[in-house]
Amino acid sequence: MDIIDPAVSAYLLEHCTPPDPIQSELREETLSRTGDRSGMQTSQDEAELLAMLVRLTGARFVVEVGVFTGYSSLAMARALPEGGRLLACDVSEEWTSIARRYWERAGVADRIDLRVAPAVETLRTLPSEPSVDLAFIDADKTGYPAYWEEIVPRVRPGGLILLDNVLWSGRVTDPSNQEDNTLAIRQVNDLVTADERVDSLILPVRDGLTLARKRG
Secondary structure, three states: OOOOOHHHHHHHHHOOOOOOHHHHHHHHHHHHHHHHHHHHOOOHHHHHHHHHHHHHHOOOEEEEEOOOOOHHHHHHHHHOOOOOEEEEEEOOHHHHHHHHHHHHHHOOHHHEEEEEOOHHHHHHOOOOOOOEEEEEEOOOHHHHHHHHHHHHHHEEEEEEEEEEOOOHHHHHHOOOOOOHHHHHHHHHHHHHHHOOOEEEEEEOOOOOEEEEEEOO
């Protein structure tokens, strides 16, 4: 199921800030190097939304779970103020090696701390007290419930947590779909809705984007 009509999708991409040459080259290399997996790359309009949220919140410490080839990391790192940091969590040396090259070219590599390890382990190394301003989760779907539980206590009051692909091409609405990824996304969607620590909604952006704000 297309959550957004393809014609509308094209129109949206035509009417947001266009990618610069570095972003365009990263998108092209991702397509040529990763084939069908290139669909995991964040779209330009969603990358602009992430960057805008970093700027609007004045975020200084961002956590990203799921890097792939670094398109979303690049967008958010560019939006950070001077002295801002982005902790990027992924398990693939292969895909993040592409990301590293483009972060260097864009001049943001010094703002990004890449940890190649299971994200839950990395998150558990963070201080237990709230210090994260914004978190973006876009990784293995079966891990979403665990990532949510590790991140929420570490986000400051007023901070944002974003989860990508929460509509899962509409499969979350099909009761007959009992695949592991679908079940995990349904679980985290229910967790977020019932969580009294946050206010939340799902935006129909691309494949569904949860926006949750930590209550004070």
